[in-house]
Amino acid sequence: MTSHILSVRLLGRFGLLNGPAALAVPPGTERLLALLAVRGGAVGRSRIAGVLWPEVTEPRARACLRSALLRLPPAARPAVQVTPTELALVRAVPVDLHAGQALARRLLDPATRPVGPDLGSAALAVLAAELLPDWYDDWVVAAGESWRQLRLHALEALACHLAAARRYGEAAAAAVAAVAAEPLRESAHHALISVHLAEGNRSEAIRQYGRYARLLRAELGVEPTAALHRLLGPPGTPGAVTLGDTTWATLRR
Amino acid sequence: MNPDQVGLLIVRVWVEPGSPRPARLQLRATTDPAAGFTRTHTLTDIEEAIEAIRAFLHSVLPGDGPAPGAVSPP
Numbered sequence: 001m002t003s004h005i006l007s008v009r010l011l012g013r014f015g016l017l018n019g020p021a022a023l024a025v026p027p028g029t030e031r032l033l034a035l036l037a038v039r040g041g042a043v044g045r046s047r048i049a050g051v052l053w054p055e056v057t058e059p060r061a062r063a064c065l066r067s068a069l070l071r072l073p074p075a076a077r078p079a080v081q082v083t084p085t086e087l088a089l090v091r092a093v094p095v096d097l098h099a100g101q102a103l104a105r106r107l108l109d110p111a112t113r114p115v116g117p118d119l120g121s122a123a124l125a126v127l128a129a130e131l132l133p134d135w136y137d138d139w140v141v142a143a144g145e146s147w148r149q150l151r152l153h154a155l156e157a158l159a160c161h162l163a164a165a166r167r168y169g170e171a172a173a174a175a176v177a178a179v180a181a182e183p184l185r186e187s188a189h190h191a192l193i194s195v196h197l198a199e200g201n202r203s204e205a206i207r208q209y210g211r212y213a214r215l216l217r218a219e220l221g222v223e224p225t226a227a228l229h230r231l232l233g234p235p236g237t238p239g240a241v242t243l244g245d246t247t248w249a250t251l252r253r
Numbered sequence: 254m255n256p257d258q259v260g261l262l263i264v265r266v267w268v269e270p271g272s273p274r275p276a277r278l279q280l281r282a283t284t285d286p287a288a289g290f291t292r293t294h295t296l297t298d299i300e301e302a303i304e305a306i307r308a309f310l311h312s313v314l315p316g317d318g319p320a321p322g323a324v325s326p327p
Contacts, residue, residue, distance in 0.1 A: 133289075134289060136261055136283075136286040136287075136289075141261075141263065145263075145265070184277060184279070184295055185267070185269075186269050186272075219295055220274070220277075220295060220296070220297050221297075222272055222273060222274050222297060223272075223273075224272075225269065225270070225271035225272050226271060227271050
């Protein structure tokens with residue numbers, strides 16, 4: 001068996017995959033693989049032991065690390081590069097988080113107009129997924145927040161690209177995912193309202209504005225910004241959305 | 254305090270440009286990390302956020318006495 005058919009899934013939930021099949025991995029080994037996948041390079045054994053088992057003594061943490069390595073399923077051993085001082089996930093093993101980060105950067109690159117799979121339903125599914133949502137270790141929480149910020153921006157950009165391509169249903173789905181990820185974030189509502197307007201669906205745009213305004217009043221006692229309100233102005237007024245490059249400029253605040 | 258008591262609090266902060274109160278301070282908290290975040294609250298005022306953080310700390314550390322500046326009932 002070669003390592004190139006192994007992959008690590010961190011988005012939504014952990015998985016060590018051998019092709020499409022998930023391999024059974026003990027919890028300690030799962031955390032070790034997840035840490036190596038998140039870090040994406042060689043990590044010192046002492047550091048790994050301290051991060052994964054902070055509540056025990058250093059010798060005990062090192063023993064836990066050795067145990068986690070020994071419990072790696074035989075089929076998965078080619079995935080981990082082991083030296084006396086460091087461990088790393090083999091570069092050839094794909095990690096969905098890294099693919100998602102690369103996708104997000106392409107979507108956010110103003111010099112690139114993404115096409116093909118970057119605008120497909122799989123891209124939306126990746127960007128809508130949280131990093132290991134039920135894990136609360138410090139290193140997961142920090143990495144999860146970083147991924148969250150990136151994917152929120154990328155979802156809005158995806159909505160913008162899809163609207164520019166007149167794929168309004170998918171654009172709305174991307175914007176809805178951004179709103180769901182952070183309902184109080186105005187730029188997500190801005191993206192969704194802009195998609196409705198670009199499609200010519202003014203009544204739905206107004207309804208969405210109303211939903212956001214009610215939420216803001218109830219949660220924070222504030223109103224949406226004037227910039228968001230101006231989006232709903234009649235065609236031809238400043239800030240009103242039109243198709244094409246203007247949609248870009250409006251969505252990418 | 255209960256030595257096994259654990260608290261986790263994450264403060265997300267962002268700015269909504271153009272809003273009359275642009276700060277957004279989102280507090281996500283739990284005293285049972287295995288169950289996930291059980292409380293989420295978003296505020297626009299830094300002092301209110303500090304008070305909420307203080308209240309959370311005292312809820313995790315109940316033997317730590319009343320919050321400094323807390324008003325006691327007569």
